[in-house]
Amino acid sequence: MEGQGLLYAIIIGAIAGWLAGEIKRGFGFGLIGNIIVGIVGALVGSWLFGALGVSLGAGVIGQIITAVIGALVVLFIVGLIRRA
Numbered sequence: 001m002e003g004q005g006l007l008y009a010i011i012i013g014a015i016a017g018w019l020a021g022e023i024k025r026g027f028g029f030g031l032i033g034n035i036i037v038g039i040v041g042a043l044v045g046s047w048l049f050g051a052l053g054v055s056l057g058a059g060v061i062g063q064i065i066t067a068v069i070g071a072l073v074v075l076f077i078v079g080l081i082r083r084a
Helices: 002-023 030-052 060-083
Strands: none
Touching: 002 030, 002 060, 030 060
């Protein structure tokens, strides 16, 4: 089951990273980069929404939305670091 969980996280991360790259044009990092941004974004989004006490619902769609919002936050921070 652990292998399936990792594959599931990679697929969610890839989708979230790709969507965040499309929403925030010019910040795509390629397939591997988008997967990493999506996975990090999922962690950031889960932490952020947990700290705020907000839940976007259970299931794949809620997880993707949470990961996309987290990935957008990560891309925003990366954009700030690039400008500095």
